[in-house]
Amino acid sequence: MTRKRQMRLGLSIRGLGYHLAAWRHEDMDPGGALDFHHFLKSAQIAEAAKFDLVFLADSVAVRQRDEPAGSLCRSSQNVELEPITLLTAIAARTSHIGVVATGSTSYNEPYHIARKFASLDHISGGRAGWNVVTSWSDEEARNFNRDQHFDYDTRYERAAEFVDVVAGLWNSWEDDAFVRDKASGVFYDPAKRHVLNHVGKHFKVQGPLSSARTPQGRPIISQAGANDAGKEIAARYADMVYTGNVDIEPAKAFYASLKSMLPRYGRHPDELKIMPAISPYVGRTEQEARDKFEELQALIDPAIGLQQIYRQLGDMSAYPLDGPVPPPPADVEMVSDAQRLYNMAQKDNLTIRQLYERVAAASSMRVVVGSAEQIADTMEEWFTQGAADGFNICPPMLPHSAEEFCELVVPELQRRGLFRTEYEGTTLRENLGAAPQPFPAP
Amino acid sequence: MTRKRQMRLGLSIRGLGYHLAAWRHEDMDPGGALDFHHFLKSAQIAEAAKFDLVFLADSVAVRQRDEPAGSLCRSSQNVELEPITLLTAIAARTSHIGVVATGSTSYNEPYHIARKFASLDHISGGRAGWNVVTSWSDEEARNFNRDQHFDYDTRYERAAEFVDVVAGLWNSWEDDAFVRDKASGVFYDPAKRHVLNHVGKHFKVQGPLSSARTPQGRPIISQAGANDAGKEIAARYADMVYTGNVDIEPAKAFYASLKSMLPRYGRHPDELKIMPAISPYVGRTEQEARDKFEELQALIDPAIGLQQIYRQLGDMSAYPLDGPVPPPPADVEMVSDAQRLYNMAQKDNLTIRQLYERVAAASSMRVVVGSAEQIADTMEEWFTQGAADGFNICPPMLPHSAEEFCELVVPELQRRGLFRTEYEGTTLRENLGAAPQPFPAP
Numbered sequence: 082m083t084r085k086r087q088m089r090l091g092l093s094i095r096g097l098g099y100h101l102a103a104w105r106h107e108d109m110d111p112g113g114a115l116d117f118h119h120f121l122k123s124a125q126i127a128e129a130a131k132f133d134l135v136f137l138a139d140s141v142a143v144r145q146r147d148e149p150a151g152s153l154c155r156s157s158q159n160v161e162l163e164p165i166t167l168l169t170a171i172a173a174r175t176s177h178i179g180v181v182a183t184g185s186t187s188y189n190e191p192y193h194i195a196r197k198f199a200s201l202d203h204i205s206g207g208r209a210g211w212n213v214v215t216s217w218s219d220e221e222a223r224n225f226n227r228d229q230h231f232d233y234d235t236r237y238e239r240a241a242e243f244v245d246v247v248a249g250l251w252n253s254w255e256d257d258a259f260v261r262d263k264a265s266g267v268f269y270d271p272a273k274r275h276v277l278n279h280v281g282k283h284f285k286v287q288g289p290l291s292s293a294r295t296p297q298g299r300p301i302i303s304q305a306g307a308n309d310a311g312k313e314i315a316a317r318y319a320d321m322v323y324t325g326n327v328d329i330e331p332a333k334a335f336y337a338s339l340k341s342m343l344p345r346y347g348r349h350p351d352e353l354k355i356m357p358a359i360s361p362y363v364g365r366t367e368q369e370a371r372d373k374f375e376e377l378q379a380l381i382d383p384a385i386g387l388q389q390i391y392r393q394l395g396d397m398s399a400y401p402l403d404g405p406v407p408p409p410p411a412d413v414e415m416v417s418d419a420q421r422l423y424n425m426a427q428k429d430n431l432t433i434r435q436l437y438e439r440v441a442a443a444s445s446m447r448v449v450v451g452s453a454e455q456i457a458d459t460m461e462e463w464f465t466q467g468a469a470d471g472f473n474i475c476p477p478m479l480p481h482s483a484e485e486f487c488e489l490v491v492p493e494l495q496r497r498g499l500f501r502t503e504y505e506g507t508t509l510r511e512n513l514g515a516a517p518q519p520f521p522a523p
Numbered sequence: 524m525t526r527k528r529q530m531r532l533g534l535s536i537r538g539l540g541y542h543l544a545a546w547r548h549e550d551m552d553p554g555g556a557l558d559f560h561h562f563l564k565s566a567q568i569a570e571a572a573k574f575d576l577v578f579l580a581d582s583v584a585v586r587q588r589d590e591p592a593g594s595l596c597r598s599s600q601n602v603e604l605e606p607i608t609l610l611t612a613i614a615a616r617t618s619h620i621g622v623v624a625t626g627s628t629s630y631n632e633p634y635h636i637a638r639k640f641a642s643l644d645h646i647s648g649g650r651a652g653w654n655v656v657t658s659w660s661d662e663e664a665r666n667f668n669r670d671q672h673f674d675y676d677t678r679y680e681r682a683a684e685f686v687d688v689v690a691g692l693w694n695s696w697e698d699d700a701f702v703r704d705k706a707s708g709v710f711y712d713p714a715k716r717h718v719l720n721h722v723g724k725h726f727k728v729q730g731p732l733s734s735a736r737t738p739q740g741r742p743i744i745s746q747a748g749a750n751d752a753g754k755e756i757a758a759r760y761a762d763m764v765y766t767g768n769v770d771i772e773p774a775k776a777f778y779a780s781l782k783s784m785l786p787r788y789g790r791h792p793d794e795l796k797i798m799p800a801i802s803p804y805v806g807r808t809e810q811e812a813r814d815k816f817e818e819l820q821a822l823i824d825p826a827i828g829l830q831q832i833y834r835q836l837g838d839m840s841a842y843p844l845d846g847p848v849p850p851p852p853a854d855v856e857m858v859s860d861a862q863r864l865y866n867m868a869q870k871d872n873l874t875i876r877q878l879y880e881r882v883a884a885a886s887s888m889r890v891v892v893g894s895a896e897q898i899a900d901t902m903e904e905w906f907t908q909g910a911a912d913g914f915n916i917c918p919p920m921l922p923h924s925a926e927e928f929c930e931l932v933v934p935e936l937q938r939r940g941l942f943r944t945e946y947e948g949t950t951l952r953e954n955l956g957a958a959p960q961p962f963p964a965p
Binding site for chain 2: 111159167
């Protein structure tokens with residue numbers, strides 16, 4: 082009997098959760114983003130529910146610019162723990178769940194990224210993943226000797242070369258290179274050591290990596306950019322993709338398009354898991370879920386609300402909050418995001434306040450509000466209709482909403498035969514159903 | 524009643540131990556350098572014995588060049604876990620011991636170093652330390668877009684600026700900057716956020732750091748360079764210094780010289796702990812200790828022996844192993860190290876084999892062989908005669924020799940009132956007796 086195709090689940094555990102007013106909720110410890118045990122608890126909840134992985138987004142700066150009206154000091158997103166250290170500590174205190182950390186290709190060196198994730202893969206016994214991003218803010222550039230962020234072409238050209246180098250370094254040693262023969266004194270077989278000698282436009286990296294091949298062959302590679310250059314990297318290398326699609330039709334188009342690119346790289350479409358983000362508000366009834374959602378929405382400070390759409394739409398503090406959304410200014414930086422938000426406001430006839438409330442609810446990812454059954458329904462629909470292989474769950478409040486999701490929605494998914502009741506393997510690669518990586522990984 | 528001045532102890536836990544033939548010993552797991560539990564065990568042994576800290580040296584390359592005659596594949600030092608990830612995992616599984624990781628100022632960016640160690644300090648509850656090094660090999664340069672290592676002046680100029688930037692970033696937020704007032708919606712007090720805006724010769728870093736001030740005010744700073752430029756950095760910033768002195772007289776001179784530099788930076792000499800490395804071979808009797816030492820010496824492969832002195836003295840494989848040591852070639856890179864080794868060979872009338880055996884025994888650090896009482900005697904002598912504030916213990920075989928040291932020598936030090944029987948504080952800074960760091964740390 083063949084088993085039903087299985088849904089993959091990641092839990093995004095950044096900060097205090099994905100609702101921007103979460104820190105103001107009465108149940109929350111507002112200092113949690115610096116507390117290891119806050120994150121550990123979320124990871125343990127996810128592991129008990131048999132999630133594939135926990136996931137950490139990242140930026141390498143405080144994004145102080147996004148400040149239309151003194152709002153920055155009202156945001157809880159200023160300080161946090163660094164993802165690789167945090168997930169390594171979590172790996173040391175868990176035994177099955179995968180740990181996927183974001184690492185920027187614009188402000189790192191490939192040798193460090195290859196080495197740290199290899200080390201995390203060894204320490205965790207094969208549960209590490211690297212989420213490749215190119216970063217986006219000038220604040221990040223200014224922490225790394227630059228005035229401005231790299232332009233789009235440079236950024237993605239650099240990213241593609243960066244991933245090539247990292248993947249190459251992970252092939253430095255064959256699986257059986259280390260013979261460690263005490264009698265003869267031979268520690269490794271020189272024929273099984275491979276020096277990369279990479280010389281490219283952006284990097285010159287000799288190698289070999291000072292780490293043996295890892296328990297997963299190489300760590301899981303995740304990718305989060307939805308543009309063409311990002312999709313090429315994903316099609317070539319990624320085991321999973323994090324997406325932000327809000328509606329099912331564009332999500333299906335993205336899914337079909339990306340999957341169709343894999344054969345060009347000699348890969349089967351199933352080797353890449355596409356996992357849209359959703360931010361679930363779950364209740365025992367639909368009404369209970371709506372009440373939870375509205376309770377958090379009511380805690381959004383208008384200054385924070387305007388901040389959320391500032392980068393896309395500019396400073397709108399001079400416009401009436403309960404009036405219509407004006408068209409994006411011509412000089413806006415994130416053109417596609419600006420247009421997407423403006424279109425959303427037009428389509429649903431939103432005021433500025435309604436727009437920022439919707440965005441602020443979940444940082445422009447998909448929000449689902451309902452009973453466990455309703456949430457399982459929409460997840461099942463996306464999963465069976467060619468829009469998703471799984472989901473990155475972005476709980477509004479951590480760890481509370483993660484706990485509720487695991488208590489209410491996960492059992493419903495399991496009843497439907499869509500999600501595991503026990504881990505299948507010991508590595509993230511096995512659980513995720515990603516492709517094995519015999520040497521040399523491509 | 525005043526308590527006797529207390530000795531500080533660090534345990535260096537790199538690889539399989541500090542004897543190069545350790546991996547060939549019958550008791551050893553030769554794959555341990557990739558096994559988190561191997562390192563965790565050593566850390567737990569040190570914590571049970573109330574050590575101040577565990578310490579990890581590092582290089583960011585496989586030093587493949589040091590190979591006079593195909594010896595590299597006979598060394599166990601090719602692959603290892605990365606220090607920051609490894610010590611973070613250890614921090615997550617221990618509760619009192621400090622964790623000090625090496626980070627190179629030549630091949631890192633200050634923002635990453637400031638952030639990762641701040642994160643480790645938060646995760647560990649105030650037990651993090653950064654050991655500042657400038658690296659030394661061309662292999663490292665070649666993994667980071669360069670052909671050659673930076674020259675001495677550039678290296679130390681960059682290091683000094685690097686530490687300035689890191690220390691500055693650690694002052695980004697005052698202790699009470701985060702008010703997190705749910706009622707008013709104010710998360711932090713803008714007057715207590717400090718943007719660094721560093722513009723220097725080697726770095727341009729805006730800040731602020733995306734991490735609150737850490738439990739120790741800032742992580743412990745350790746320094747390991749014995750030259751003049753390194754001593755200036757130590758005198759200005761370091762809470763501890765790792766030294767390699769082999770004889771007591773030069774050690775006393777170094778101690779007096781470095782301590783005398785502190786007042787120039789407004790610091791008391793006690794604020795800096797000078798901790799020479801020693802590699803102890805301890806037995807229940809002196810003979811038992813000697814036997815252990817000789818057992819390991821006999822396992823040294825001649826190719827590995829010659830490799831140990833290759834960088835300092837060049838390829839000596841053409842000379843008879845049991846003949847005298849020839850003078851260093853004129854084109855040698857590490858002039859001072861070459862001269863030191865050659866002088867040692869002259870002074871003690873060593874053959875090439877005897878020289879490499881001495882060096883290989885402990886990577887040119889001080890080796891002490893004897894009973895617990897004899898080892899405690901020499902430690903007490905250095906400690907009371909102005910040569911040391913404590914020691915970095917570099918066990919020949921890990922975890923075995925660490926276990927023996929803690930079982931035999933530590934109780935003897937405690938009987939003499941020289942070493943704690945319980946941790947005094949909860950942070951590494953408190954246990955080490957380093958200076959508190961009220962905002963802004965200098």
